[in-house]
């Protein structure tokens with residue numbers, strides 16, 4: 424019987440550096456004229472991020488990275504994001520994906536998952552940590568009023584359950600995406616969220632499990648610290664408060680309560696005019712470096728999931744995937760398409776890094 428990975432996957436392991444991101448940063452450094460800034464930016468090449476499989480065509484690349492990690496020897500952790508639901512990003516425009524429910528997207532997604540499982544099984548001695556579907560289930564907690572989300576709800580839940588059921592190998596650790604403190608952390612949302620996660624895990628079948636949840640993916644919140652005015656009057660105004668409030672609700676619902684927290688762009692607080700602003704927020708800085716020394720037993724690791732420097736969405740108002748959030752006063756403009764390199768934004772992230780880069 425296969426059992427998913429147990430314990431903290433980063434313990435006693437080396438985290439694999441995703442070559443695609445190392446290359447992006449190296450190219451970025453080459454385009455920085457200020458020598459001090461360039462030297463600071465170069466240190467980012469050594470910070471592990473997650474590899475986003477935002478199209479099915481990237482799954483073979485996961486296999487290449489797993490093989491490279493396996494060849495590197497020792498105990499390696501490869502970090503990746505499963506992100507290809509049909510009718511993806513249902514409450515926003517910028518990250519709509521390749522699959523649609525209307526056009527056979529559910530079956531194509533299942534093939535995508537099966538292919539990921541095959542890559543994992545071909546590399547049994549590499550630990551693989553997956554963040555599962557950023558924003559997906561969170562949108563089902565708060566955005567059923569959006570037609571695209573209401574129409575996608577049952578499919579999202581079925582497909583996340585499918586992904587869990589197929590990724591129970593003992594070298595896999597799954598963290599379902601749980602939005603962030605300024606989203607599901609609101610008292611009105613937090614209990615329905617816990618129930619949603621439990622429902623989806625039950626849908627994966629008897630014995631299936633996950634390690635826990637990922638928070639603040641592609642967002643800007645502090646792990647812990649003074650309240651960001653944009654979060655007021657949310658009592659769970661930082662990620663640790665959200666996690667400490669959510670954990671007992673998960674336990675009551677028989678859902679594992681371990682967490683990872685994205686801090687890649689969380690170095691500077693108080694930069695958003697509204698808590699719900701998420702697109703290339705002006706003045707953001709690189710945040711806490713990845714570490715398992717989190718100060719909270721519920722949190723396995725601080726991580727960088729969203730690769731800092733990759734855009735959240737285009738500011739081109741005529742583009743098919745233009746979202747108005749990317750045209751707001753607190754959104755950096757002009758901005759390129761979601762997932763593509765945003766050089767000036769990266770340079771600001773480096774400049775404003777907290778802790779500062781050496």
Ligand SMILES: O=[N+]([O-])c1ccc(O[C@@H]2O[C@H](CO)[C@@H](O[C@@H]3O[C@H](CO)[C@@H](O[C@@H]4O[C@H](CO)[C@@H](O)[C@H](O)[C@H]4O)[C@H](O)[C@H]3O)[C@H](O)[C@H]2O)cc1
Pocket residue numbers: 512514515518558565566603605606607609612640641642656698699700701
């Ligand atoms: O005090 N009150 O009385 C009261 C009343 C009502 C309240 O309502 C809450 O208000 C919150 C703040 O607006 C809302 O949270 C926002 O929801 C958006 C989706 O709808 C999220 O956007 C996603 O962000 C992702 C990256 O994180 C992107 O990748 C993705 O593309 C993008 O779509 C924002 O982060 C998130 O901050 C809650 O839903 C809402 O329930 C709150 C208080």
Ligand SMILES: [Mg+2]
Pocket residue numbers: 512517518641735
């Ligand atoms: Mg997004």
